[in-house]
Amino acid sequence: MAITKKLKTVKIKQNHLLGIQDLSYSEISHILDEAKTFIKLNKSSSKKVDLLRGKTQINLFFEPSTRTQSSFELAGKRLGADVMSMNIINSAIKKGETLIDTAMTLNAMHPDIIVIRHQDSGAPNLLSQKVNCAVINAGDGRREHPTQALLDALTIINRKGKVQGLKIAICGDILHSRVARSNIYLMNMLGAEINVVAPKTLLPHSIERLGVKAYTDMKKGLDNCDIVMMLRLQHERMQGSFVPSPREYYEYFGLTHDKLKLAKKDALIMHPGPMNRGVEIDTNLADDINRSVIREQVELGVAVRMACLKIFCKKI
Amino acid sequence: MKEKYLINARIVDPKNKMDEKGGLIIDEKGQIKAVGKKVNSLNIPNDVEKIDLKDQILLPGLVDMRVFVGEPGFEYKENFRTLSNAALSGGVTSVVSMPNTSPVIDNVSMVDFLKRRGRDKSKINIFPAASLTKNTNGEQMTEFGLLKRKGIAAFTDGIKTIQNPQLMSRIMNFASQSNSLIMQHAEDNILSKGGLINDGEISTRLGLQGIPYLAEKIIVERDLAFLEDYFCRYHISQVSSKKTIDVIRKAKKEGKIFTAGVSINNLSLNENDIGDFKTFLKLSPPLRTENDRISLIEGINDGSIDVIVSDHKPEDEESKRLTFAKAATGAAGVETLLPLALELFHNNSIKLEKLIASMTSNPAKILDIDKGSLDIGNDADLCLLDINKPWVVKQNELRSKSKNTPIENRKLQGQIIKTFIKGEIVFNRS
Numbered sequence: 001m002a003i004t005k006k007l008k009t010v011k012i013k014q015n016h017l018l019g020i021q022d023l024s025y026s027e028i029s030h031i032l033d034e035a036k037t038f039i040k041l042n043k044s045s046s047k048k049v050d051l052l053r054g055k056t057q058i059n060l061f062f063e064p065s066t067r068t069q070s071s072f073e074l075a076g077k078r079l080g081a082d083v084m085s086m087n088i089i090n091s092a093i094k095k096g097e098t099l100i101d102t103a104m105t106l107n108a109m110h111p112d113i114i115v116i117r118h119q120d121s122g123a124p125n126l127l128s129q130k131v132n133c134a135v136i137n138a139g140d141g142r143r144e145h146p147t148q149a150l151l152d153a154l155t156i157i158n159r160k161g162k163v164q165g166l167k168i169a170i171c172g173d174i175l176h177s178r179v180a181r182s183n184i185y186l187m188n189m190l191g192a193e194i195n196v197v198a199p200k201t202l203l204p205h206s207i208e209r210l211g212v213k214a215y216t217d218m219k220k221g222l223d224n225c226d227i228v229m230m231l232r233l234q235h236e237r238m239q240g241s242f243v244p245s246p247r248e249y250y251e252y253f254g255l256t257h258d259k260l261k262l263a264k265k266d267a268l269i270m271h272p273g274p275m276n277r278g279v280e281i282d283t284n285l286a287d288d289i290n291r292s293v294i295r296e297q298v299e300l301g302v303a304v305r306m307a308c309l310k311i312f313c314k315k316i
Numbered sequence: 317m318k319e320k321y322l323i324n325a326r327i328v329d330p331k332n333k334m335d336e337k338g339g340l341i342i343d344e345k346g347q348i349k350a351v352g353k354k355v356n357s358l359n360i361p362n363d364v365e366k367i368d369l370k371d372q373i374l375l376p377g378l379v380d381m382r383v384f385v386g387e388p389g390f391e392y393k394e395n396f397r398t399l400s401n402a403a404l405s406g407g408v409t410s411v412v413s414m415p416n417t418s419p420v421i422d423n424v425s426m427v428d429f430l431k432r433r434g435r436d437k438s439k440i441n442i443f444p445a446a447s448l449t450k451n452t453n454g455e456q457m458t459e460f461g462l463l464k465r466k467g468i469a470a471f472t473d474g475i476k477t478i479q480n481p482q483l484m485s486r487i488m489n490f491a492s493q494s495n496s497l498i499m500q501h502a503e504d505n506i507l508s509k510g511g512l513i514n515d516g517e518i519s520t521r522l523g524l525q526g527i528p529y530l531a532e533k534i535i536v537e538r539d540l541a542f543l544e545d546y547f548c549r550y551h552i553s554q555v556s557s558k559k560t561i562d563v564i565r566k567a568k569k570e571g572k573i574f575t576a577g578v579s580i581n582n583l584s585l586n587e588n589d590i591g592d593f594k595t596f597l598k599l600s601p602p603l604r605t606e607n608d609r610i611s612l613i614e615g616i617n618d619g620s621i622d623v624i625v626s627d628h629k630p631e632d633e634e635s636k637r638l639t640f641a642k643a644a645t646g647a648a649g650v651e652t653l654l655p656l657a658l659e660l661f662h663n664n665s666i667k668l669e670k671l672i673a674s675m676t677s678n679p680a681k682i683l684d685i686d687k688g689s690l691d692i693g694n695d696a697d698l699c700l701l702d703i704n705k706p707w708v709v710k711q712n713e714l715r716s717k718s719k720n721t722p723i724e725n726r727k728l729q730g731q732i733i734k735t736f737i738k739g740e741i742v743f744n745r746s
Contacts, residue, residue: 098637119641120641121523121593121640121641123639125592126593126639141523143522181521204520205519205520206520209517
């Protein structure tokens, strides 16, 4: 992707970051350009700037999260914002308060930005209608996880120089995955060719309509791919039996050295984490520093979130 | 009450195959004394009340087979008075009320309560449905015979389906003894578990779990298989998908006797209308694809589907102002049933006579009640329609206590001007 100075003048239309679907190509380029400027900062000894000094960021996580929540927290702090992470387990939500009421309560404290993760698809959209600060979606149900897709794109660009023209395989539990959906929208927009590979029971209805080719055979789906993106088998979102056993799943859909041979020689392995080692990915492959960019994804995640916080915080 | 002469109308009465310029005489008891072209301004006696209908359309009052009242238990969503006002403004003069109240309408004493409340607080005719099973638990059947004798018009678990096939077969077997009408909400619980909208591209995009059409189809197929061995008066409350229509069409062709309904929502909207998580369009059965919608229209036209219902399910703001997954299911619609249905007439999808029959004579026939037609001797339950009047649906103008209309800001053509019950004008649009 061409990253030029010209694109930096792009204005983002949306007040909130609810999903990749709402963004245009130039808006995405703008976010990724911003993120690039933070990569270096995050590696330096003094990691703090005061771009968001005096701003308040609230992290509202209704689902347990380690990496996304800490990544957003760190991103906010490095930009100089006052960051508060709500502990939902002890909050009024557990006492039956609705999302709207929680939103109104928090809104009264004048935050500048709310980062929300929720188990229900569309929850950030609902929240954004009721508060007068920016809302950033940190994952809603099965719908979107925009910052994950953005950091995936940044990781690919960092390694491959561009996304356009690459062949990307997204493998595993597509049905329950918001990461898959956001990545499909984003990589499509950036000009990649996308295969999704999953057992039929984990492929959502009409997935081809999102602009992908669907495969149920890893050998065909990985053929000649530049990027192999593995997804976690999401036990917590599964009702009933989708696959017979982790063993059977690993046999046919787990990423192993043998299956990886079908992809390009320099194909990169990605995973949004947390990994189920030995279920969707061979443990040695996950740690292979020549192939796996899983740790780099986490590293660049902070930079992407800093860019998103900076851009959307100033919007309202 | 003086005799009333309604003159200068276009009389449309599908049951009697009448569509002609004429009038209608209401006798002192509020019953229809004469109807048709013979009633005109030339033969009116002096001592009667004369009402000039100015060439508007006079119809039998509509019969809506699927309406939820909030009484008892959910009075804050809808009560008999607000339901009655809403219904009358839409030309609906008779409704079948669903038993999903708190407590559930599953015993004789509840029927007395309903009839008393209905009589005291509402002007429309309430035909209460009782549940098929105690507390709609799907375990123990209710007293069909005793309840029917008390005046229960039909039996249904309303928003629930009888899942247990053995129980369903016994219900159908036993109900035939009292000639009770069984109405099934067709949805397999396990296939639809966790589902929120139609299983398809939209559910994939919105990240909402889908409800496959199969959840509906296999219950219909199962029940129709039972019907061969355990014949009873059987009605499928609402059909939503093409595949189910195919099953129904085939079964009717083979001579099986049963009836089916469709919600006006499924006839007029599709899954795309859900847009950005609009909870007012979270419905059961769910809105499906445009192809499904078109097949439902075909179903009306070829007789596979007999009735159109409003599936009026008032929900208060607090029940809808939630995430899509947590929001209540259902939409208010009794007062927009006819105007919305008229869209299908105006866009040449369904002929007027067919459309009106599906909301008057057909439901009356299924329910076995003297409503939905202009038969001489029937109560003069009528409505007067300006079929071309353009108007826009506005939440805050709805008479229903809950404002959860799925068609806010929709531009409609056709509006009720007057509604009569037993010959009295009970609604008059100013």
